[in-house]
Amino acid sequence: MSNDGNLLQVNDLKVWFGSPKDPIRAVDGITFSVHEGMTVALVGESGCGKSVTAMSLAKLVPSPAGFYAGGEILFDGRDVLKMTDKQLTEVRGGSISYVFQEPGSALNPVFRIGYQIGEAVKLHRRDADTHAETVKLMSMVGLPDPETRMKAYPHELSGGMQQRAMIAMALACRPKLLVADEPTTALDVTIQAQILELLKSLQADLGMAVLLITHNLGLVADIAHFVNVMYAGRIVESGDVEDVLMRPAHPYTRGLLDAVPRLENEGKKMKGIDGSVPHPGRLPQGCKFWPRCPKAQEACRGEEPGITTTDATEKRKPHSFRCYFPL
């Protein structure tokens, strides 16, 4: 293993869309890493590029609409972007697997649950006993009575059960990295709590790394070790969850934190972030956040701020941010 236990190392990744002459820069130069067995969160509003980042990890961004304009994605030391189709097939579902937001539309409505979970086993682990393995996976994710549930069609399961089936499928090949793209957004809070506990315990048992993509910092506080905050195709702040959530440096992170409804501040006015994420084809000059930033000054409209990094200590990873006037 290379990179000091870094399972995934993304360096200066650029994923653009449209024509190469006048591209839409959905992801524009992001660098982050995921250590083995860690949970790393990627946080931001809709349209900030977090899902495109997730898709690109297994080179799933549709081409020719989107293209990789630069950077590298080192998974286990090998660059995913330079892999052949055959190598990619092994990586997809084999060592990197995905859980998506809407289990209802990610499952095929005309096949039984058991068949769909078994399919992944059949594809990647030819020597395994598909039936026995499917039953094992289903009980692992807490689907009760697997022998009968196997015969159910997706519409016969509730949202939470469907998401469990999706997770079973994703775990079929014991992936090293599980990418969970808004895994609980479509679910009730009580079911969300169940799924989060499930992800936590599975991670502890299997030792896999999880990349959690979400817009809710409440979830991040609950489950992640390290957090990257994304805005307009860039990572604007990153660090240990304790550092970033307790002492945010970037006004955008502060804004996201203030927007989460808290149980403990009764009656206080909630603060949203004014306006919305700019279209990636019409980004402002300078810092991409200044039109919405309460602290914006003249300097913010000029040159885009670079990355400032605080020194790492023995216990903590460095805390970095892109802002001229950190909080």
Next chain:
Amino acid sequence: MNNDKPILEIEDLCVYFKVREGRRELRAVDGVSFSIGRSESLGLVGESGCGKSTVGNAIIGLTPIHSGHVRFDGKDMAGVSGRAQKRFRQQAQMIFQDPFGALNPRMSVGSSIREVLNVHKLVRGRSAQEARVAELLKAVGLEPEYAWRYPHEFSGGQRQRIGIARALALRPALIIADEPVSALDVSVQAQILNLMKELQEKMGLSYLFIAHDLAVVRYMCDRILVMYLGKIVESASSSELFARPAHPYTEALLSAVPDVDKGMRSRKNGSRRIVLNGDVPSPTETIPGCPFHPRCHRAKDICSRKVPETHKLGKGHVSVCHFAEELAG
């Protein structure tokens, strides 16, 4: 209008659906009573399938009711038709969860709002209507020029603002908001909630706010009802409910909310949340005793045998649990 009387009174509301499975009726709403005062916000909380949306639909007449009374401004509106119903629907408006699904994709935003004015003949004449549309769009924080655009040109938050503008077009007294922010980003949720609060102060609106996220409901509402399997299991003022939850289901809902402060605390001291087992059971099933006992983390013997009574805990705090007094402390 009389100002002391509640704007809406619901008495023993029952909504049953016929299902083939087991040839039983499905009791989606089973004996729900509550009232909403003028300029009050009442929260209705529960998981999917608990019947909370059916309550909203039944009030406004979108779902036929089996029995019970819906009194608006003192007059019984259950099953009325014709002119009285039209008048009621003008006074009570709805905001839906998915603002894109609620807008006609082939109508410009302006015509969508104008349609409402036409149906109720509230504002006559094209120019007067256009002026009203512009005024409404401004009230919800949008540019008046947006009237010419179509729903697909807007972001989720903007669409929800349009949904609110349309609901306000008829100058209603009551707005039923069914999960108005659960499809939106957190940053946009706060914008919409602030807008709804602001409009309430300006226009003296009453809200029935239906949601599954207690943190959101707490911010919006003066009083909260917690619903489980078609019945109200606990009701109290917001501050009381959060300080002294007296039903295990409320405890579990509170514990499930992803909260930054709580998350940071549990990192330090390793406290764990209450996780409910399983899903809401199907309302066609008969559960002996307390309907919540199979999922309850505090269930004792008595819970599977005896249906709990309503316990009054003072200050309008009511819980339907055998151990209500113990829980409230």
